[in-house]
Amino acid sequence: MTTEAAKLYIAFHGRVIEHLGIDMYQSPVAAIAELVSNSWDADARRVTVSLPDDISADAEIVISDTGEGMSLKQCQDRYLKVGYNRRKDRQSEFTVGGRPVMGRKGIGKFAGFGIANLVVVDTVSRETGERTVFKLDVARLTGESDGYASETRLDVEVVDYSGPNESMRKDGGTTIYLRNLTLKKRPNSDQFRLSMARRFLLLERSDEFEVLVDGKPIADEENVEKIQFSFPVDYAEGEAPAGVTLDGGWGVERLSNGEKIRWRFHFYRDPIHEEELAGISIFSHHKLSQRPFFFNLSGGIGGQQGTSYLSGRIEADFIDDQEKDLISTERQRINWEADAALPLAAWGQDRVKALLRIWQDRRAESKVKAMNARIEPFSQRLGKLERHERKIVNRALTSLARVAVISDEQFEDLANAILSAWEGGRLRDLIDDLGQTGEMDADALVRILIESRAMNALHAAERVKIQLNLLEGLEQRIKNRELENAVRDYIAENPWMISPEWDTFKVEKSLENLMKMVGETSLDTLEGWKGRVDLVLCSGHQLLVIEFMRPGVTADWDHVGRFERYIFSLREAIIANRGGDFTSVTGLMVADRLERPAGFTEKLAGLRRQGMDATDWAGLLGKARSQWQDYFDILFDRAPEDGRMQALAGAGTASTESSEDQ
Structure with a gap:
């Protein structure tokens, strides 16, 4: 052939x-x-x-x-x-x-x-x-x-x-x-x-x-409430690059090769988790030609955390007008190595980097404004600090405000924690370091959060430790029948030491007349109740009534029955709108001793199911110590490797199971 x-x-x-x-x-x-x-x-x-x-x-x-x-x-x-x-x-x-x-x-x-x-x-x-x-x-x-x-x-x-x-x-x-x-x-x-x-x-x-x-x-529903900044509309005077003009919220400008593009970038208030929204999309002749990306920018750019908040669109028709097709077959990527695409790539990198820096400053400014508004309720506390201390704390809060990944709610919590930590003598060196930081990276933030968590846990654990040691001393004095009346008076004034769950309760005196009226028909006529110490606490809509029987009296069926009717009567009075905004009434009766006849244990169990309880001093203080001990164990587990926490766990006579297990 x-x-x-x-x-x-x-x-x-x-x-x-x-x-x-x-x-x-x-x-x-x-x-x-x-x-x-x-x-x-x-x-x-x-x-x-x-x-x-x-x-x-x-x-x-x-x-x-x-x-x-x-x-x-x-x-x-x-x-x-x-x-x-x-x-x-x-x-x-x-x-x-x-x-x-x-x-x-x-x-x-x-x-x-x-x-x-x-x-x-x-x-x-x-x-x-x-x-x-x-x-x-x-x-x-x-x-x-x-x-x-x-x-x-x-x-x-x-x-x-x-x-x-x-x-x-x-x-x-x-x-x-x-x-x-x-x-x-x-x-x-x-x-x-x-x-x-x-x-x-x-x-x-x-x-x-x-x-x-x-x-x-179909509709690209931009949730305006979720957008914090929109460019080019939100450029401040003198910020917009030369040559940018506005067209219905879009920026219009020419690239270095003379080609025209239109663009609009949004920064959201919270990080974007939708893959098809996070990043810059490029369209040619109304159709997607490049899925969202950041022009292949790598690390080390100012305000880099802002990429998690940035979504944008660019209209670049010229990309699809080239003699050689620059768009991948499935229209997901542009060939950025092509000469015709290089001016857009360079523009995109410059524009994204510039806007990230602006966003970082704007984000900090908005957080500082929010901070100032939120600090106002703390002005009295701040006023108690020395002038140089106020400057340190304010610098720390400003530095913290620049950390983009912190939401407004998180910032409020952390700002409050910083003030509390400073007042308590905690984290002072760390807060001072924070105030000297111009730009905080993620590692520094994590270090602060870890230390803050450990110190807050340690602060709470010290308070719990004091309660545990105090309760142990009270138990011993009750057993020895020492200072009985003084002990009762102190507990009446500081009921929260008996249980962590009572920490939010405060003494309620507005119901004294109502309590007296109901009590006269229920308790005062019964031997063992006259001259007792009673206490009324409240938290929100909840009312807690504590009745201490006279020293030396043993509670029997009759006492428990009268106490039960007393709480029922008080509940009826509350329901009859004579008790203000309270919707729940619970009760606790404390005696030196409890009789234990047949069926009495079941009676007490029935009371507890109805929001009432009867106990003796040993049971009350024993339960209190157990609850505070559990609370200490929880706090210990938040910083088990911290030497200060370990030392606290081993101090005194009240050691924790957690510390023994470590």
Whole structure:
């Protein structure tokens, strides 16, 4: 064979469909977005997407538009021609209706195979009135069913066809049915609608191109309340770069190569956790060409934490107008190595870095303003500090305010903790260091939080330790019958030492008359109650009544029964609106000793179920020590490796189980 006679040809394997559709468009949003793009290019005024109620054998997704449709010949020459380039074929970057063409690669038609095994196309030509219905089965296209993979052409099954019909032209448009779905679950309509909107910049042209999902239009719902700063609108005087002009909230400027772009960046109040929202998206001819990213910036930039709060959009049509295609096949990435893309990459890096620095300063300013407002209630406490101390604390709070990852609520808590720590002589060196810090990194913040947690736990543990030692001394004195009346008086004045859960209670004196009136009929006539010490505490809507019997008296059935009726009577009086805002009444009776006749233990158990209790001094103080001990163990576990906490756990006569276990 001579050189002239030798022939070569390119054969396209049917499995190429796997790469053009199945592998690249495995999410329903990505797949259907490509079909919506085709509807835009077909000059459709409306596209409707209908999602199935569930994923079953007969479930289908339907995409229908009101575009120009296709004749039988156009189905062959355009739709069924792999790699058909609408722009070159029509020698225009615009559709017949004047829209910038989105499609370029001629493979978006296969996107449906990413989520379905069968695609049915039903199209009516607005030009001729022809109606053509055909179907594409992925099994045949990839050669899984009949060996087509080795052939060069495949007959497509035409389900229905009717020739030119003038009356049908008004019904022009295309409907695509995706069947034999490969989805694992039905897409959520609301999230699908939002995700679809984020793949396009179409809101400005919604009057001429409407996309509906399950009957509702897609909408990029920017929650204004969640946005803290929006640029370029929020540039202060003198901050905006030269050449930036405003256009309906968007910035317009020219790159170094003369190409025009439009952009808008938002900083949210809280970190963004949605992958498709966090970062800068780039669009060309209204369609996504670069998924959200940060222009490949690496660490070491000022205000880098702000990337967690930043979301932005850039409209750069020129990226899609280059002779060489710069956008990846699945329209997720731009080829940033290409010369035409370099000016946009450089602009993006500069703009993001500059805005991160501005954001850091603005964030700090807003936190400082909030801090000043929140510190106002603490002004009296601050006023007690020496002047140089106030300056140190204020510097520390300002430095803390610059830490972007701290929310307003967290900042308020930490600011209050700093003030409390300083007042208590805690963390003074650390707070002073914090005040000297110009910019705090995450490691420094974590160090402060760890130390703060340890010191706060230690501070609380010291108080608990005092209570434990005090209770142990009280128990011993009660056993020895020493200072009995003084002990009772002290407990009456400091009831919170008996139980950590009473720490928020305060003495309530407004009900003295009511208590006396109810008590006269319930208790005062009974031996053992006259001359007793009683106490009424309150916390919120809860009322706690503590009755101490006279020394030397043993409580019996009658005493417990009278106490029970007393609490019931008081509850009725409260319900009768004679007790103000209180809605709950509980009671505790304390005696030197309790009789233990048959059934008495069950009686006490019944009282507890009704919000009442009766106990002796040994039981009261023993339970108190156990509760405070449990509280100490919890505090110890917050800083078990801290030497100060370990020393505290081993000090005195009241050691903890936790310290012994360490």
